Amino acid sequence: MESILNLLSTKHPLALKHGATVVTETEIGKQEAGLPEELTTSTSFPKKNVGIAPTPTTNKADEVRVLTLADYEDAAYSLALAFWDDHSSRYFIHTPDRAHWTLKQKWDLHLKMMGYIVYAHLLKGLVVSAGEGYGCVALWMPPAQNMDDPLTLLRSGLWRLTYQLSPEGRTRFFTEFLPLLNHTKSSVLGPHKDTHSYYLVYIGTRPRARGNGFARKCIDAVTARADREGRxxxxxxxxxxxxxxxxxxxxxxxxxxxxxxGGGEEGHVRLDIMVREPVGEEGEEGDADSGVDV
Known part of the structure; x- marks a missing residue:
């Protein structure tokens, strides 16, 4: 198992994912994600003292709102539904050394991971949502921000993955995935843009909310800001x-x-690396030296 010191040395925004509390999984949500009857019981996570009262969970479909720590359980559940069948999410949990796990065990860990991810972004990033019931949730890392500090790692719960993931899952996540993303982002953007760009780390629309344009709203809200800032x-x-x-x-x-x-069921997972340059008032790209399931 990787030591906590090694984990704390990881230098990538995704190095702090998750921090979930008690999330009640409803029949409707389970059916959305195509989950079987056996997964209809609730899953509990470590309770977090967010210090604020819960906010209403209903969103107007035509609004994009910035989420707070009080929203993280519902936001994590929505993303878990969106990414349940995603190849990149399955890559860390559906490993050969966890072939004996039940589907419920895999779902529970998947939900926890999404909780850690959301909580970390609420602490250090920008989390927005559109649609009723957190129909779409987007996790952004703004310029000059990251989640690499030990306090955020501990508060988000990511450190728990050192024992919650299987040995193969840990290797895939900490040794392969995070370093690859870190190196690729720096290589594609260059040092200056890497620091001064907006990073869309995760965006997901739960099954029942798809086809309503919520993902576009969550992206446009931030790309408009990036355009104004020339990023x-x-x-x-x-x-x-x-x-x-x-x-x-x-x-x-x-x-x-x-x-x-990956091999067999998982296979190799391809990730498309995409960049959007800032656009000016006339629809032209600016000259400033500036994930994911929709």
Whole structure:
């Protein structure tokens, strides 16, 4: 098992993912994600003292709102539904050394991971949502921000993955995935843009909310800000369909990278690296030296 000291040395925004509390999984949510009857019981996570009262969970469909720590349980659950069948999410949990696990065990860990991810972004990033019931949730890392500090790592719960993931899952996540993303982002953007860009780390729309344009709203809300500031936006996508969708939003494919430790059921996982340059008032790209399931 990787030591906590090694974990704390990880230098990548995704190095702090998750921090979930008690999330009640409803029948409707389970049916959305195609989960079987056995997963209808609730899953508990470590309770977090957020120090604020819960906010209403209903969103007006035509609004994008910035989420707070009080929203993290529902936001994490929505993302868990969105990414349950995503290749990049399955890559860390559906490993050969966890072949004996039940589907419920895998779902529970998947939900916890999403909780850690959301909580870390609420602490250090920008989390927005659109649609009723957190229909779409987007996790952004703004310029000059990261989640590499030990306090955020501990508060988010990511450190728990050192024992919650299997040995193969830990290797895939900490040794292969995070370093690859870190190196690729720096290589594609260059040192200055890497620090001064907006990074769309995760965006997901739960099944029942798809087809309503909520993902576009969550992206447009931030790309508009990036345009005003003359900054680029960066993302990785593991969904073939999304390449065209992101392309229509101004993102351009820069590179394809692959997670290569999978075999059999998982196989190699391709990630599309896409960048959107800032756009000026006339629709021209600015000259400023500026993930994912939709």
């Amino acid at each position: 680029a936006c960066y993302l990785e996508s593991s969904n073939d369909v999304n390449r065209g969708i992101y392309g229509r939003m101004g993102f351009v494919l820069q590179r394809e990278i692959f997670l290569q430790r």
